[in-house]
């Protein structure tokens with residue numbers, strides 16, 4: 001760590017805190033520069049893709065987050081060697097893939113959703129896949145029916161047992177025609193990672209086309225796959241006999257970039273997010289500007305700042321790409337508590353993603369969650385049965401509180417709320433944030449936050 005960070009980090013230490021807690025003294029604008037590296041929701045999938053190759057792969061800009069650790073553990077359990085050959089650069093060698101002991105796999109159960117994406121690659125390499133019960137944020141019941149239906153369509157046999165799922169493919173995996181009931185990111189990745197080595201052509205209708213999906217397709221193409229994305233979100237994959245390793249630099253993490261942007265708005269600060277790119281953030285930038293934020297696009301990143309004056313209320317509907325990402329709404333809502341008027345966020349992707357607002361209300365925010373959603377004349381996104389809505393009335397002053405973090409993006413929102421609030425907040429269970437935000441304590445220090453932390 002450089003001297004600035006080391007000193008600030010030391011300053012953050014205070015005896016008496018229990019582990020995994022942070023005490024924040026809010027009311028200070030966050031100002032400075034931080035770097036955002038590879039996307040959590042790409043790098044982890046790219047690591048799984050390395051399992052499909054006959055030769056080693058190199059992945060750069062891998063973030064130092066616990067989800068990467070979980071995937072590393074899974075790969076090593078199956079005999080893939082994972083070596084950090086330089087900071088953030090992994091060499092993944094799948095030459096000695098072998099069956100894993102379920103106990104090793106089960107040890108990783110409950111900590112991430114990524115293991116579900118091992119199904120196709122393991123079936124191709126070993127003819128069998130053992131997948132533990134999944135983890136991931138509690139933001140709805142997060143079923144995997146689309147994944148299992150797709151794998152069955154390829155010819156896999158799925159046996160659910162008490163400890164997880166066992167899959168086999170006695171007749172191999174054959175190309176299939178699959179239509180997703182909803183453009184699921186994970187299910188699209190499941191199909192891509194299975195179809196590339198299946199016999200014949202796969203047609204995937206109603207696919208997700210998030211930037212992370214397109215970056216995964218770029219990786220698979222580098223490996224020798226033949227994949228075409230049609231204008232109507234139909235993806236064709238022509239199965240090939242083998243794939244070789246890739247050399248790839250992961251796409252930047254647009255969710256982390258948007259989170260720091262919302263932090264700049266909420267704390268009336270000025271944050272340069274190195275590595276952020278405009279093209280993957282267009283929809284977010286429009287809402288950020290409409291809410292009263294300002295941004296300057298540079299070649300090496302984006303400067304997000306509060307230009308002075310009141311924040312303005314907005315109406316937002318989360319949607320699949322290129323719509324407003326569901327992962328962006330939680331950090332933004334903290335800034336909207338300071339907007340002068342009534343904002344509405346329609347959450348159309350997950351059925352339970354406003355739980356984090358309980359803590360904001362405890363801190364003084366005026367937020368009403370409508371569990372059945374609400375009609376809104378300005379709707380563009382078709383209503384989904386599961387959707388909910390949050391109505392945020394501002395401006396309200398937040399005051400410090402003791403908070404327990406519920407999930408990754410909600411947890412980061414609690415950090416932002418504590419940084420925004422007048423007074424002191426104690427946040428527990430803060431380790432969840434390290435699942436998706438690399439070195440966030442160091443970044444808080446570099447941005448001038450006033451806090452004590454016992455890691």
Ligand code: EPZ
Pocket residue numbers: 040041113114137140141142143144145146147148182183184185186187255326327349350351408409436
């Ligand atoms: C990915 O989750 C991301 N996680 C999420 O980010 C992100 O919010 C989400 O995509 C949407 O963009 C990772 O990539 C690891 P989905 P995923 O399948 O793939 C339903 C974060 O904070 N569904 O697109 O699990 C599901 O319940 C995380 O980084 C089924 O019904 O999301 C949801 O309502 C949070 N059956 C909707 O589809 C299935 O089999 C979209 O889920 C699969 C999904």
